Amino acid sequence: MGFLLPILLALLASVLGGLYFLGAFRQRRPGEPPLDRGPIPWLGHVLEFRRDTAMFLERMKRKHGDIFTIQLGGLYFTFLMDPLSFGTVVKEARAKLDFTKFAQQLVQKVFGYHSMENDHKFLQMSSNKHLMGDGLVVMTQAMMSNLQNLMLHSVGTKHDRNKTWNEDGLFNYSYNIVFRAGYLALFGNETPKSPGSLEKAKEVDREESQELFREFRKYDQLFPNLAYGVLPPGEKREAERLKRLFWNMLSVQKMKTKDNISGWVREQQQLREEHGMEDFMQNRYMFLLLWASQGNTGPAAFWLLLYLMKQPEAMKAVQGEVEEVLKETDQEVKHGGPLIDLTRDMLLKTPILDSAVEETLRLIAAPVLTRAVLQDMSLRMSDGNEYRIREGDRVALFPYTAVHIDPEVHPDPLTFKYDRFLTPEGGKKTDFYKGGKKLKYYNMPWGAGITMCPGRFFATNELKQFVFLMLTYFDFELKNPEEKIPDIDIKRWGFGSMQPTKDIQFRYRLRF
Ligand SMILES: *[C@@H]1O[C@H](CO)[C@@H](O)[C@H](O)[C@H]1NC(C)=O
Numbered sequence: 001m002g003f004l005l006p007i008l009l010a011l012l013a014s015v016l017g018g019l020y021f022l023g024a025f026r027q028r029r030p031g032e033p034p035l036d037r038g039p040i041p042w043l044g045h046v047l048e049f050r051r052d053t054a055m056f057l058e059r060m061k062r063k064h065g066d067i068f069t070i071q072l073g074g075l076y077f078t079f080l081m082d083p084l085s086f087g088t089v090v091k092e093a094r095a096k097l098d099f100t101k102f103a104q105q106l107v108q109k110v111f112g113y114h115s116m117e118n119d120h121k122f123l124q125m126s127s128n129k130h131l132m133g134d135g136l137v138v139m140t141q142a143m144m145s146n147l148q149n150l151m152l153h154s155v156g157t158k159h160d161r162n163k164t165w166n167e168d169g170l171f172n173y174s175y176n177i178v179f180r181a182g183y184l185a186l187f188g189n190e191t192p193k194s195p196g197s198l199e200k201a202k203e204v205d206r207e208e209s210q211e212l213f214r215e216f217r218k219y220d221q222l223f224p225n226l227a228y229g230v231l232p233p234g235e236k237r238e239a240e241r242l243k244r245l246f247w248n249m250l251s252v253q254k255m256k257t258k259d260n261i262s263g264w265v266r267e268q269q270q271l272r273e274e275h276g277m278e279d280f281m282q283n284r285y286m287f288l289l290l291w292a293s294q295g296n297t298g299p300a301a302f303w304l305l306l307y308l309m310k311q312p313e314a315m316k317a318v319q320g321e322v323e324e325v326l327k328e329t330d331q332e333v334k335h336g337g338p339l340i341d342l343t344r345d346m347l348l349k350t351p352i353l354d355s356a357v358e359e360t361l362r363l364i365a366a367p368v369l370t371r372a373v374l375q376d377m378s379l380r381m382s383d384g385n386e387y388r389i390r391e392g393d394r395v396a397l398f399p400y401t402a403v404h405i406d407p408e409v410h411p412d413p414l415t416f417k418y419d420r421f422l423t424p425e426g427g428k429k430t431d432f433y434k435g436g437k438k439l440k441y442y443n444m445p446w447g448a449g450i451t452m453c454p455g456r457f458f459a460t461n462e463l464k465q466f467v468f469l470m471l472t473y474f475d476f477e478l479k480n481p482e483e484k485i486p487d488i489d490i491k492r493w494g495f496g497s498m499q500p501t502k503d504i505q506f507r508y509r510l511r512f
């Protein structure tokens with residue numbers, strides 16, 4: 001899902017070198033937001049920012065109010081913390097606030113990929129075609145078939161299925177299954193031709209995706225420090241090794257031997273081929289696509305299942321809805337019976353699950369949205385005040401602190417309430433207020449405006465399918481129901497879905 005890679009990385013421009021050596025002596029000018037250069041020359045606040053972005057920004061907000069400018073690694077970032085004013089940033093013309101150019105530089109630094117012209121526009125067009133609307137019908141089917149291959153295999157083949165409990169870490173399990181199924185749905189299946197049968201091809205899919213996931217997790221764990229450019233030499237070499245491995249595993253040559261490649265991946269590849277991009281560079285792009293599409297959904301699936309398990313009432317509501325939807329299509333899960341056919345249409349009839357998903361993302365999705373200021377400009381706040389912003393600076397939003405956990409917008413903000421986004425009539429709730437005014441931006445897990453995650457519909461679908469199948473096929477419970485919900489790992493603020501500081505054990509077994 002990658003809450004749009006470029007935005008996340010954009011922030012890190014500050015530390016990744018190639019920086020302007022702007023004013024250690026900068027002074028606030030009339031009409032500018034409060035300026036806080038931080039304790040260390042040039043670096044400014046970067047250490048505290050990296051240690052715990054959310055806590056730091058909260059402190060700055062208390063000190064300076066809804067808008068302030070801070071120094072991070074030689075660059076000046078103006079953070080806007082008033083969600084009623086987000087529109088000014090989100091809708092500002094690209095001529096003034098842009099993200100593409102430096103996002104491209106960052107993608108080059110972290111992924112070794114050299115963008116072509118209009119890269120982002122092509123990605124958006126292709127995502128609109130294949131990852132939403134009618135395209136999603138096909139993707140839902142592909143995801144479904146891969147989820148079933150992975151989920152049902154681990155509990156035995158059709159004949160010797162039995163009801164023994166399996167144990168695993170919930171984070172490990174959820175991330176593993178969602179990542180691998182998503183990868184197979186997008187990048188294609190092994191063709192039955194070479195191994196000889198469909199069963200064998202499915203086995204190859206399971207093994208290959210397992211290997212990919214194992215390696216991906218290593219990269220995933222290095223990523224925050226990699227992006228900040230502070231990996232020690234040994235880990236830097238490891239990151240380099242992993243990158244090469246992914247380029248190889250996801251290579252265009254390998255891809256061309258696969259079946260069921262998604263239109264999304266195929267189109268991206270063809271486009272680059274037509275533009276004369278060399279194979280090795282296309283391979284790098286494939287890894288970028290994998291990272292952006294599969295790094296966030298798995299962790300989100302973990303939190304969603306965990307919140308449901310910790311709240312029997314929420315679990316019961318979602319379970320009831322899932323059973324209802326199945327019954328409406330005359331499907332029943334039984335021993336030795338056919339696998340269920342979960343379609344896109346069925347997934348459109350789950351308002352309670354939708355609300356639970358949105359509530360989960362409110363709590364654990366924390367992207368930073370960043371734009372480069374291309375010319376001197378002013379930002380008009382909702383209270384009528386205007387602030388001057390300098391060319392060469394950055395403007396940034398951190399919706400998690402600014403709105404997701406603002407108690408005025410979302411009462412009791414740190415508690416999971418599965419029906420927070422439901423109206424009393426059971427529809428989708430979109431009325432949220434601050435200072436008596438209705439908010440347009442009340443939950444922003446996917447970013448907003450031009451940088452809004454183009455994969456959001458597919459990602460939401462992936463999450464819902466996984467939970468739907470878990471509830472349909474398995475009984476599952478926490479091994480220790482009293483165990484507390486693990487803390488969020490604060491090293492990952494700004495990178496999309498948060499991960500827990502530790503895993504939590506659960507067990508599951510077939511229901512039928
Ligand atoms: C291709 O996808 C369909 C479902 O979308 C599935 O039935 C079929 O088994 C897949 N092919 C392979 C080789 O896995």
Ligand SMILES: *[C@@H]1O[C@H](CO)[C@@H](O)[C@H](O)[C@H]1NC(C)=O
Pocket residue numbers: 156162163164
């Ligand atoms: C159930 O499966 C487990 C592990 O696969 C096996 O050890 C056990 O004998 C099976 N029990 C039955 C009743 O089939």
Ligand SMILES: *[C@@H]1O[C@H](CO)[C@@H](O)[C@H](O)[C@H]1NC(C)=O
Pocket residue numbers: 168169172173176
């Ligand atoms: C993670 O999950 C995989 C597959 O479910 C399993 O084989 C492995 O043992 C798990 N690892 C941990 C540390 O729980």
